[in-house]
Amino acid sequence: MKNLSPIDKVLYFINSILATLLLLSYVLHFISPATIPFVAILSLFVPFLMIINLLFAIYWLIKMKKQFLLSVTVFIIGVFFSSPFFKISSNNSSFNNDxxxxxxxxxxxxxxxxxxxxxxxxxxxxxxxxxxxxxxxxxxxxxxxxxxxxxxxxxxxxxxxxxxxxxxxxxxxxxxxxxxxxxxxxxxxxxxxxxxxxxxxxxxxxxxxxxxxxxxxxxxxxxxxxxxxxxxxxxxxxxxxxxxxxxxxxxxxxxxxxxxxxxxxxxxxxxxxxxxxxxxxxxxxxxxxxxxxxxxxxxxxxxxxxxxxxxxxxxxxxxxxxxxxxxxxxxxxxx
Missing domain, CATH: 3.60.10.10 (Endonuclease/exonuclease/phosphatase)
Incomplete structure (x- = not known):
């Protein structure tokens, strides 16, 4: 943080909040909305949070700052432990009796x-x-x-x-x-x-x-x-x-x-x-x-x-x- 400009410090603070929210969203599917209905609202914004964190990671990489590790780490956790929000490849095969x-x-x-x-x-x-x-x-x-x-x-x-x-x-x-x-x-x-x-x-x-x-x-x-x-x-x-x-x-x-x-x-x-x-x-x-x-x-x-x-x-x-x-x-x- 010492090497960051005042603007970058503010951006990293916002980045930290959004990364934390994204990390929290990964465990929401274990919590019934009947118990804590308010928290379930966060599940609607997971794609948005993933995209924003990816943009932050790209921003820090361009500036060659180690702060990119925060969003990259949280994003990778999501790739392995949550449902994908984007699929690159598909299966286009089919059978006559499908x-x-x-x-x-x-x-x-x-x-x-x-x-x-x-x-x-x-x-x-x-x-x-x-x-x-x-x-x-x-x-x-x-x-x-x-x-x-x-x-x-x-x-x-x-x-x-x-x-x-x-x-x-x-x-x-x-x-x-x-x-x-x-x-x-x-x-x-x-x-x-x-x-x-x-x-x-x-x-x-x-x-x-x-x-x-x-x-x-x-x-x-x-x-x-x-x-x-x-x-x-x-x-x-x-x-x-x-x-x-x-x-x-x-x-x-x-x-x-x-x-x-x-x-x-x-x-x-x-x-x-x-x-x-x-x-x-x-x-x-x-x-x-x-x-x-x-x-x-x-x-x-x-x-x-x-x-x-x-x-x-x-x-x-x-x-x-x-x-x-x-x-x-x-x-x-x-x-």
Whole structure:
């Protein structure tokens, strides 16, 4: 510190705080939000913290200062002990009998219709072109404009609504289905057992409690920062309770399964860590790039497709088409 200029001393102080926050974020997935909901907020900012610490490391390296070791060390710890926020290589192989599974929060289809006279695809045409075998839909809306042509479906509408809910559409016969009927009237977890050749595969469609963040508004749509933190903390606590309910239900199923949906939380959270335990994340297995699934300025991966340990993920895609505030994701899965 003696050889640093006054400006560099201030920068290193800020660097130290951000490095400490990043280090703390690595252990968050061991702490239930039901215990300390406020701390869980930090999990949303892990990609941002990693990028900032990387920039600090580059800054100190350019200036040939040993202070680069702080951010580099914390960053390397994250590479080995946390979920990656960027994948360089991917697995593009596929087989003819792969099961193509898509997960998509469609935001009630409100952007699925193309403008009058437009030659661009609408959301329904986009899904038809990608041709998934199974699609799990969050924020489903019952409408006669729905252009899906899947022969089988399971739709579960909210208790107090005749229009909104969740859905699973499938090219393969659905032989069993159900709902966990979460206490929240806006979110739920449903499942469908599909029959593919001789295999019965359970598809879980998860939509955990929303943070109700409005990214384009001041204080993310809340009257002040204190109210925002209180609301987000409450949502994280609700997510933890929903996760416990899901895990209890999942334990009863011993066959092949795929768990997908909108977790409304990142891969650095306790929620993700619990649900993904003993499973494969298809983005980590075969994805590429940031895997960004939410339309925001920094990369947020809050939508997932997970499989059991015996499955093979041959290809994972995150699509950039903006038919919702989420981006669709799809994986080719085999056993």
């Amino acid at each position: 099961l193509k599974v898509m997960s998509y929060n469609v935001k009630s289809f409100d952007l699925f219709h193309k403008k009058k006279g437009s030659k661009e695809q609408d959301g329904y045409e986009f899904i038809a072109l990608k041709d998934p075998d199974v699609i799990s839909i969050q924020e489903y809306y019952l409408t006669n404009k729905n252009k899906f042509s899947f022969p089988y479906k399971y739709v579960k509408l909210r208790p107090k609504s005749k229009k909104y809910g969740m859905a699973i559409y499938s090219k393969y016969k659905i032989i069993n289905s159900g709902s966990l009927d979460l206490k929240s009237t806006g979110n739920n977890i449903i499942f469908a057992d599909i029959l593919k050749e001789k295999d019965t595969i359970r598809i879980y469609n998860i939509h955990l409690e929303s943070l109700r963040i409005k990214p384009n508004e001041e204080n993310f749509g809340e009257e002040n920062s204190e109210k925002l933190i209180e609301r987000v903390s409450s949502s994280f606590k609700e997510q933890a309770e929903q996760t416990v309910q899901f895990l209890a239900h999942e334990q009863q199923w011993k066959g092949k399964k795929i768990v997908c949906g909108d977790f409304n939380n990142t891969s650095y959270s306790w929620v993700y860590n619990k649900i993904a335990k003993n499973k494969k994340d298809t983005y980590i297995e075969s994805g590429k790039g940031f895997g960004k699934t939410y339309n925001y300025w920094f990369p947020m991966r809050i939508d997932f497709i997970l499989t059991d340990k015996d499955a093979i993920s041959n290809k994972f895609s995150t699509f950039s088409e903006k038919h919702s505030d989420h981006f669709a994701i799809m994986a080719k899965i085999n056993w």
